[in-house]
Amino acid sequence: MEGLERLAAELPSGRKLAVFHPNADCDAVGSAVALKRAFPGFDLSGAGGISRLGKRLLESVGERVLEAPEYVSYDTLVVLDTSNLPSLGIPQEVLxxxxxxxxxxxLRTGNLKGVELYYSDExxxxxxxxxxxxxxxxxxxxAPGAKTAQARGLDRGGAAGLAAGILTDTAHLRFARTSTLRALTEILDRSGLPLEEVLALMEDDVPDMSRKVAFLKGAQRLRYEQAGEYIVAASNVSAFEGALSKTLLALGADVVFVGAQAKHEFRVSGRAAQALVRRGFHVGKLMEEAGREMGGQGGGHAGAAGMSGGGEMEAAVNILMEKALSALRQMPKGG
Ligand SMILES: [Mn+2]
Structure with a gap:
């Protein structure tokens, strides 16, 4: 058995704990909710922290995460939305x-030694x-027409999880493929969940004071450098680095790195404009490389990625800026 068939055969048995990358987003959390509703014996871990929207999704579907799960009581850890095992913050002996x-x-990251089943579809x-x-x-x-409601219907909570995951990861369908659109319509059709409900769930509420201050401080600390026709911008905040890097892209930067220092650890959020991604720029590969060189971890998509590790955030951001600038200098001229 290969891939999905093997997953479908393996997932029903034993106790399973869904685990996520730090600050788990709607894609990670929503995928877990759908799995929990479809297979018995699933719990969700909140040990790495859940993003603001992820929390809201959980609340709306009535699911909870375990803040400090007892790993020993599970047979299987189901890692969702990442393959970066060290970033999970779970002790190696537990893994x-x-x-x-x-x-x-x-993109596959790191060592997958000892992993029973790895399924990735990039x-x-x-x-x-x-x-x-x-x-x-x-x-x-x-398909509709199947005899039992169970066979016919997708649970509404699971559907909300999957739809929210699709909407977040595609920036509200902007980066969706036609197959993504088909999946979304099927999910909505078979659950009876109105799209409006999912969109309302994801609407950004008025930013709170800490986010406003983080954004404005980030703006004050903004610096940028030019490489040919491209601009790489960098800044740092103590939180909301992902949201700020997205905003700086909207201001006109082509590549953005926003760092955050937490005691001896740093995180950097990286973004690249879609026009640049279409020309082959891949911020995830760049961050993976830098992460490896700095003894931390990095990786992600061509347009959005992250990096974390021990040490100075400032140094990490500088290294990333240098790498991005040199990659951009080698890019073919636009047209
Ligand atoms: Mn994802």
Whole structure:
């Protein structure tokens, strides 16, 4: 058995804990909710922290995460939306002693030694689409007309999770493929969930004071350098680095790095403009390389990625800026 069939065969048995990358987003959390509703014996870990929207999704579907899960009581860890095992913050001896299944849609990162089943589909803009395919293999969400409600319908909470995952990872369908759109309409059709409900769930509320201050401080600390026709911008904040890097891209930068220092650890969020991505620029590869060189971890998509590690955030941002500038100098002239 290969891939999805094997996943569908393995997932029903034993106790499973879904684990995520730090600050888990709607794609990670939503994928887990759909799995939990479709397979028995699933719990969700909140140990790496859940993003603001991820928390809101959980609340709206009535699911909870375990802040400090007892890893020993699970047979299998199901790693969603990342293949970067060191970034999970789970002790190596715990990882070594559990069966590990990875379901991801990013570039493969790091060492996957001891991983029982690794399934990644980088052609999909979201992990949620893989889960939807898996549910179809398993038989949930069968075409309308199937006899039982169970066979016919996709649970509404699971559907909300998958739809939210698709919407976040595609920037509200901007980067969706036609197959993504098909998956989304099927998910909505088979659950009866109105799209409006998912969109309302994801609407950004008025930023709170800490976000306003972080954004404005980030703007004050902004610096940028030019390489030919491209601009690389960098800044730093103590939180909201992902949201700020997205905003700086909207201001006109082609590549953005925003760092955050937390005690001896740093995080950097990286973004690249879509026009640049279409020409082959890949901020995820760049951050993976820099992460490896600095003894931390990095990686992600061509247009959005992250890096973390021990040491100075300032140094990490400088290294990334240099790498981006030199990559951009080698880019063919636009047209
Ligand atoms: Mn994702």
């Amino acid at each position: 070594d002693a559990r069966r590990i299944i990875i379901i991801d849609h990013h 052609t999909k803009p979201s992990c949620a689409e893989i889960i939807w395919e898996l549910l179809n293999v398993q038989g949930v969400g069968e």
